[in-house]
Amino acid sequence: MLDQPLPAEQCTQEDVSSEDEDEEMPEDTEDLDHYEMKEEEPAEGKKSEDDGIGKENLAILEKIKKNQRQDYLNGAVSGSVQATDRLMKELRDIYRSQSFKGGNYAVELVNDSLYDWNVKLLKVDQDSALHNDLQILKEKEGADFILLNFSFKDNFPFDPPFVRVVSPVLSGGYVLGGGAICMELLTKQGWSSAYSIESVIMQISATLVKGKARVQFGANKSQYSLTRAQQSYKSLVQIHEKNEVSKVEAKVYHPAFCKAPAGTAHVDLVLPLVPTDL
Numbered sequence: 001m002l003d004q005p006l007p008a009e010q011c012t013q014e015d016v017s018s019e020d021e022d023e024e025m026p027e028d029t030e031d032l033d034h035y036e037m038k039e040e041e042p043a044e045g046k047k048s049e050d051d052g053i054g055k056e057n058l059a060i061l062e063k064i065k066k067n068q069r070q071d072y073l074n075g076a077v078s079g080s081v082q083a084t085d086r087l088m089k090e091l092r093d094i095y096r097s098q099s100f101k102g103g104n105y106a107v108e109l110v111n112d113s114l115y116d117w118n119v120k121l122l123k124v125d126q127d128s129a130l131h132n133d134l135q136i137l138k139e140k141e142g143a144d145f146i147l148l149n150f151s152f153k154d155n156f157p158f159d160p161p162f163v164r165v166v167s168p169v170l171s172g173g174y175v176l177g178g179g180a181i182c183m184e185l186l187t188k189q190g191w192s193s194a195y196s197i198e199s200v201i202m203q204i205s206a207t208l209v210k211g212k213a214r215v216q217f218g219a220n221k222s223q224y225s226l227t228r229a230q231q232s233y234k235s236l237v238q239i240h241e242k243n244e245v246s247k248v249e250a251k252v253y254h255p256a257f258c259k260a261p262a263g264t265a266h267v268d269l270v271l272p273l274v275p276t277d278l
Helices: 019-024 029-039 055-073 081-095 129-141 197-210 226-242
Strands: 105-109 116-121 146-151 162-167
Touching: 055 081, 081 197, 105 197, 116 197, 146 197, 162 226
Parallel strands: none
Antiparallel strands: 105 116, 116 146, 146 162
């Protein structure tokens, strides 16, 4: 047991320090011993950070590490140490998640970049109109999922990711022009660095259903773009910043801007956002 003293009968004369040595001993020696003992804990008693992750996903994590080492050697490091470490942890947590393994969603790194994710919402509430629309979409186009893009900056997790719908074109569901999503938790004011990315993914899925999102069959797909989504998001943030209201009142959507039914409350908290260890 860590830090538990040996029984008195096991101590020898050599183990007993002189009074002079005790006086010279730094005050934090006990803490140092505690740290060293943790480091020396038998390997079989430790839980690997890769436990519960499939071989295919372990290979992805290893490839990311390899690319990072190569970028460092080439002097082409992107991102920050803080953001990279947190994103690696988020990805590991997702790979061992039951929701991920159960096929609720899928994650793919764009061009192997840890800072650019494509997320497929593969399952939504089966009793929703959106679910029925996705089944029709599968028959028409062979795709029955909602594709989201998550873009992370160097100061993640202290700033939220930028999230947009890539396809299909949706109406309702608090989806703005260009594919941006009208959710306070995706703004600096509503974001917390303790939120896990999986919780955000599941929250977006619930928000689309709660907002009665529908697939716009035959819509011009080019209307969803990064530039337009960023413009819509910027307008959303300005509205939140200008509203001099209480925190509770601020959690109500601006009906005209988000195109939500009048009186519809903000649904950011439909699901608990599970904090992640920092």
